[in-house]
Amino acid sequence: MLRLKIKVGVSEIELEGDAKEIHGILERHWEPHVGDMLSDRLVVDDRQVHTPEPLQKKSSKRSGGSRSAANRTGPNSASEVDGAFEESLANAIKNASNFPTLSKRFIIGNASLLERCKLVLSFSDKPLTSGNVLRVLTKIGIRTDAPAVSKALSNNKSQFITSGTPVVYAMTASTENAFAEGLGETKDKPQ
Numbered sequence: 546m547l548r549l550k551i552k553v554g555v556s557e558i559e560l561e562g563d564a565k566e567i568h569g570i571l572e573r574h575w576e577p578h579v580g581d582m583l584s585d586r587l588v589v590d591d592r593q594v595h596t597p598e599p600l601q602k603k604s605s606k607r608s609g610g611s612r613s614a615a616n617r618t619g620p621n622s623a624s625e626v627d628g629a630f631e632e633s634l635a636n637a638i639k640n641a642s643n644f645p646t647l648s649k650r651f652i653i654g655n656a657s658l659l660e661r662c663k664l665v666l667s668f669s670d671k672p673l674t675s676g677n678v679l680r681v682l683t684k685i686g687i688r689t690d691a692p693a694v695s696k697a698l699s700n701n702k703s704q705f706i707t708s709g710t711p712v713v714y715a716m717t718a719s720t721e722n723a724f725a726e727g728l729g730e731t732k733d734k735p736q
Contacts (some may be wrong), residue, residue: 699712
C-alpha cells in the first residue's frame, strides 16, 4: 500500500492505494496548472522528495543568428496562424476546378519560379511574404528553396505591390490580369 500526496502550486492531491491504481488515477484526473510547476515540490508521506529545477531558456551559441522556430513561436502565434492560412491556400489551389490545367502547367510543367509564385499569389486575398509563398509551393508539390523564391519576387518588384518588414507581396492589377489571361480562363479564386 502506498500513500502519495502531491502539491503543485495551488493544485494538491492525496492518494492511497497500490502503485498501479494511483498511476491510473493520476493519468485520468491530475492536471495541475503548468505555470505552477516552476517552484513546487512532490511530497510523499510528508517528506519532500523532489524539487524541480526552474525552467531556463537555452542560450544560442551563435551570436546574431536567427532564433529557432521553437523559441519564437507559441500557442496561437503568428506562425501558427500563417500555417493554417498557408494550408487553406494550398488546399484552395488543389481544389480549384481548373486544377488539372494548373497542375500540368505549374507543378508538372516547366513554368518559371516567378510564374509559380504568381499562381500562389493569385489565390490569396492578402499579401504574402516570400516564406508564405515558399510553404504554399511546398504544400502543392513544388520543391524550391527560400533564397530562390525571395530572389524571384524581389527581382520583379515592378509586378508586385510591396510593403512592410518582412516584405509582403501582392500582384499589381495589371500583373494579375495578365496572369489570368495567360491561363486562358478566369481564375478560380476562393470567395
